[in-house]
Amino acid sequence: MDISAVAPIRVLIADDQRLVRRGLQHILCASPGIVVIGEASDYVGITQVLREQPCDVLILDIAMPDKDGIEILHLLKKREPMLRIMVLSSYGPEQFAVRALKAGAAAYMTKDSTPDELLEAVRVVARGKKYISQNLAESLANHVIHEDELMPHQQLSNREFQTVRMIASGQTRTEIAKNLSISPKTVSVYRSRVFEKMGVRTNAQLTHYAIKHGLLDSVSAWTI
Template sequence: MNDGIKILIADDHSTIRTGLKHILSHAFSNVTFGEAITGSETLKKISGGDWDLVILDINMPGKDGLEVLTEIKENDYSVRVLILSMYTEDQFSVRCIKAGAFGYLSKTADDKQIVEAVQTILNGRKYISPDVAQLLSIELVQGHEGQPHEYLSDRELQTFLKIAVGKSVTKVADELNLSVSTVNTYRFRVFKKMNAKSNADLIRYALDNKLI
């Protein structure tokens, strides 16, 4: 089962990529790795390779992990994805699982958890940690009230996160490959849903909720 495993590690931090290769090369025999630094590079390598698993960060230059997940689904790529993010499970795990990820881990996870998640996914099953399982069960409870950013669509969330780190509407449009008018529409919806009056309000919210 461990023969000929191909794992693509998509993260813009070299220390993370190196650390994961070290952990997984000791846990699995005959494993080869690919690396990607941006979302666009990740998608290019997915389309051109036969990967058993993609370990994907959310925060990446250009297209973020959420957009990569969306395009994987839209293009019907038969690749399993494990999200490994600096965001804690309560912030993005449910959204990522719903978007098609096979598992979600925070970067605070220890080596044993990472190996367990990878093994579970390589065996064809989704990796649902106890924390994520609880969040998914809460999501099913009718009337559950989440935080304002949880009600944003994927595009609205992407727009919000990019504005929250100081990017202009023009820059956001360029990175998401959208028109400026479309991004302005998403920005308006974000302001309305989050009861924000300025970019400063969005930045403050993102900082308070450790989203940036």
């Protein structure tokens, strides 16, 4: 088969760190059959590129500045259900993989993956399949086997989980309401549910839990 006759895989890179985006672009563009159609550092940037360019695979970070990566997953899958989304995160699979896959991700990879693993995942996902690495498979198996032993934060809904991360990163009720497009009263409801489910009484206790279990971005943790 003439390789030149095969349409290239069109990839959009979404990460809030410019160096990461450039590194990914370098890896992807060096591989035959893959082209990077654009970069984005936030949700607005992602939607803008998608309006202007057809895309086969979106590589998405969890830690985005405007909306949480899981929330972006939900929004994009509603807008473009056929879009194939790979999550590439600094968080281990035990922290976010299950949530990402349930939200519609076709793959979950960590940033310590090798370039070859990344390229293989892009090709697999572009074919409409899910890419499950050995580490992720083990994590998913443990999640199923020990589902009755889940940590408190693993039993939260996605919106409750987002609220935890935002409170722990120092955001006010008004800021959380704005970021999640809900009312401050609804934020208070989520906060009450979170406190009850996690057995904490104050924001300080919640923040301590979030830092201890690696639920915050490194930048957020240092700015608390």
